[in-house]
Amino acid sequence: xxxxxxxxxxxxxxxxxxxxxxxxxxxxxxxxxxxxxxxxxxxxxxxxxxxxxxxxxxxxxxxxxxxxxxxxxxxxxxxxxxxxxxxxxxxxxxxxxxxxxxxxxxxxxxxxxxxxxxxxxxxxxxxxxxxxxxxxxxxxxxxxxxxxxxxxxxxxxxxxxxxxxxxxxxxxxxxxxxxxxxxxxxxxxxxxxxxxxxxxxxxxxxxxxxxxxxxxxxxxxxxxxxxxxxxxxxxxxxxxxxxxxxxxxxxxxxxxxxxxxxxxxxxxxxxxxxxxxxxxxxxxxxxxxxxxxxxxxxxxxxxxxxxxxxxxxxxxxxxxxxxxxxxxxxxxxxxxxxxxxxxxxxxxxxxxxxxxxxxxxxxxxxxxxxxxxxxxxxxxxxxxxxxxxxxxxxxxxxxxxxxxxxxxxxxxxxxxxxx
Amino acid sequence: xxxxxxxxxxxxxxxxxxxxxxxxxxxxxxxxxxxxxxxxxxxxxxxxxxxxxxxxxxxxxxxxxxxxxxxxxxxxxxxxxxxxxxxxxxxxxxxxxxxxxxxxxxxxxxxxxxxxxxxxxxxxxxxxxxxxxxxxxxxxxxxxxxxxxxxxxxxxxxxxxxxxxxxxxxxxxxxxxxxxxxxxxxxxxxxxxxxxxxxxxxxxxxxxxxxxxxxxxxxxxxxxxxxxxxxxxxxxxxxxxxxxxxxxxxxxxxxxxxxxxxxxxxxxxxxxxxxxxxxxxxxxxxxxxxxxxxxxxxxxxxxxxxxxxxxxxxxxxxxxxxxxxxxxxxxxxxxxxxxxxxxxxxxxxxxxxxxxxxxxxxxxxxxxxxxxxxxxxxxxxxxxxxxxxxxxxxxxxxxxxxxx
Numbered sequence: 043x044x045x046x047x048x049x050x051x052x053x054x055x056x057x058x059x060x061x062x063x064x065x066x067x068x069x070x071x072x073x074x075x076x077x078x079x080x081x082x083x084x085x086x087x088x089x090x091x092x093x094x095x096x097x098x099x100x101x102x103x104x105x106x107x108x109x110x111x112x113x114x115x116x117x118x119x120x121x122x123x124x125x126x127x128x129x130x131x132x133x134x135x136x137x138x139x140x141x142x143x144x145x146x147x148x149x150x151x152x153x154x155x156x157x158x159x160x161x162x163x164x165x166x167x168x169x170x171x172x173x174x175x176x177x178x179x180x181x182x183x184x185x186x187x188x189x190x191x192x193x194x195x196x197x198x199x200x201x202x203x204x205x206x207x208x209x210x211x212x213x214x215x216x217x218x219x220x221x222x223x224x225x226x227x228x229x230x231x232x233x234x235x236x237x238x239x240x241x242x243x244x245x246x247x248x249x250x251x252x253x254x255x256x257x258x259x260x261x262x263x264x265x266x267x268x269x270x271x272x273x274x275x276x277x278x279x280x281x282x283x284x285x286x287x288x289x290x291x292x293x294x295x296x297x298x299x300x301x302x303x304x305x306x307x308x309x310x311x312x313x314x315x316x317x318x319x320x321x322x323x324x325x326x327x328x329x330x331x332x333x334x335x336x337x338x339x340x341x342x343x344x345x346x347x348x349x350x351x352x353x354x355x356x357x358x359x360x361x362x363x364x365x366x367x368x369x370x371x372x373x374x375x376x377x378x379x380x381x382x383x384x385x386x387x388x389x390x391x392x393x394x395x396x397x398x399x400x401x402x403x404x405x406x407x408x409x410x411x412x413x414x415x416x417x418x419x420x421x422x423x424x425x426x427x428x429x430x431x432x433x434x435x436x437x438x439x440x441x442x443x444x445x446x447x448x449x450x451x452x453x454x455x456x457x458x459x460x461x
Numbered sequence: 462x463x464x465x466x467x468x469x470x471x472x473x474x475x476x477x478x479x480x481x482x483x484x485x486x487x488x489x490x491x492x493x494x495x496x497x498x499x500x501x502x503x504x505x506x507x508x509x510x511x512x513x514x515x516x517x518x519x520x521x522x523x524x525x526x527x528x529x530x531x532x533x534x535x536x537x538x539x540x541x542x543x544x545x546x547x548x549x550x551x552x553x554x555x556x557x558x559x560x561x562x563x564x565x566x567x568x569x570x571x572x573x574x575x576x577x578x579x580x581x582x583x584x585x586x587x588x589x590x591x592x593x594x595x596x597x598x599x600x601x602x603x604x605x606x607x608x609x610x611x612x613x614x615x616x617x618x619x620x621x622x623x624x625x626x627x628x629x630x631x632x633x634x635x636x637x638x639x640x641x642x643x644x645x646x647x648x649x650x651x652x653x654x655x656x657x658x659x660x661x662x663x664x665x666x667x668x669x670x671x672x673x674x675x676x677x678x679x680x681x682x683x684x685x686x687x688x689x690x691x692x693x694x695x696x697x698x699x700x701x702x703x704x705x706x707x708x709x710x711x712x713x714x715x716x717x718x719x720x721x722x723x724x725x726x727x728x729x730x731x732x733x734x735x736x737x738x739x740x741x742x743x744x745x746x747x748x749x750x751x752x753x754x755x756x757x758x759x760x761x762x763x764x765x766x767x768x769x770x771x772x773x774x775x776x777x778x779x780x781x782x783x784x785x786x787x788x789x790x791x792x793x794x795x796x797x798x799x800x801x802x803x804x805x806x807x808x809x810x811x812x813x814x815x816x817x818x819x820x821x822x823x824x825x826x827x828x829x830x831x832x833x834x835x836x837x838x839x840x841x842x843x844x845x846x847x848x849x850x851x852x853x854x855x856x857x858x859x860x861x862x863x864x865x
Contacts, residue, residue, distance in 0.1 A: 156860070158610075158858075
């Protein structure tokens, strides 16, 4: 057998080198060719699902998938690393990078002749389409224990996700050494990528938990609705504004974070079950006062249209928008709280039924911020005990650090951390 | 991936073996061709962005149509113009290494073969089901990158000696199995439940070491080692027999007398299996499948705890399955050395896995998979997951192929 050696192929990592060959041979390389530098690009209005999502460039200073608009479907998977040492961890991340590069860029899977089963599952046909998928890779606090000599190198704020007062966390749905989020507009694209990535890394990491999600289409317009029937994500910061993202999302230099972490972002994932049967038995007025928005239009209760800005100073006692409503607690819209805003990238999830026949569905909440304490944790503390907590049950998730982007062909996820 | 039915019916490969024929008519034309970019002959660029070349498959025109060679990933549209099904290899005329194969192209039909070619010389070989192999003209590619992976094909002839050796080894193992199953039956006859549990494990592992994955032992396997799955009344079905039936009783407080009949039946079945084994002819083409699938079974039934009826010995079984895999692999070793570059790593990892599993034995007891802490269980799943991914290549490389 010849032609099987190459970059990244070691032990538990299979065929990473084949990806390059496939891409080069694909005749689609030019369409998928990444720009030399990345960074924020102008994107459609946040929260609106574009008719045809732009391909997310793979290479760049940041993982562009963080700020890209939500896609129709996602699979969020937390992995535990089973690699035995630092060298194997580096091999694992090189392989993840090579596969992610191929899967997002598209191309021809490399034929292997009689030397093995087909290199690709074939789910997407003979050719993997370019730009259909985005991949986001993060690391959890557990990776910085004593296994890989990374102790003391963790981002300053990265810990295991604590249990908040309204949580009922189930250990089998929490934490992980790595987070991998796959987003696309079709379920088969996501599953194809998940199978490919798992297949190439079986010895190096194992799935810890996984939850799939989806974005509903606008009903009838505007921001997609969550499974409580409300538009969710209306007041997101402008992901198209590099300035805003530098202020709220990306970790920059001089922030007290390790050098390797510059260009990354704190990723918070919260698996939140919604008690939809109970919710459906609640009056509309009560529902709307819990959110602070009208269910039909998404408008704040003191406004007419979804994107109207609520005027809290004109309603100091909360007669119109209750003081303990979700939108008012989450974002009080004061100068002091402007820096606490975070970029939400939530998906709905549907996970069958529980043992009592109640529907298990809710929110696969995900958000990005440059400072966990200043942003997510501050907002979360403010939301503690909000009326909505009777109808939702956070049961899992984790804190991760979305790695800085892969800058070019020879770069790989975590290179600056591990070398 | 269970392969059902006797493997010798799967393809026509075996038929070519008997006639020791030299490679049939060789069309000796040599075509010199350049690198990619030239467009000519029967090559067109398809919607998939790849060059597609129409090539004839027949005894008289094998490889006809490949007039313009190019490097890179490409598709050959293999059209069988003959009146019989045929298989096709694209190979190196110098080393015989195969870059791609398509089996069972029906008469009058076209099948696609996707390969990556680089600098070098290539030929198509057409193997009609009922006729000698024919080699087409040699095509040279003068430039371009490296070709995709290739390996020299193995023939039934190559695989017969290791298969016979393996069969002999299994025969020895069956003798041991009969002896240990007798010990189990005797312990139950004495009413010695503790001794029976010990003998059960010893006998069951003797069976599992033989690598009884996917029908090696045919219907006997269901009787010896089946679960309640697929039986009308499941675990309460009278058809639920063998090791797991006895295991259930031994670890759920059943009186020894209630296990006499199942143990006696088990002993009779393994004796019959042993006695008949000398008459069995294992298909040599199954050897590679066995090397792969024993551990697929382990992943599906042992690491999940599916086959645990109380003994909690799934990891002991997994350990025995590793031994069973080694027993097959060691016989294939001489054939794989030049064909599978990951062989040494595979051997090392099998050894490492064996040591890892030994760490879960404490005295005569094994930790059940669901009692491992999360990190340990992930580690076990990871090493087995990695092994089956790589053993899959052993199976495809060790398929029996015709060369004449």
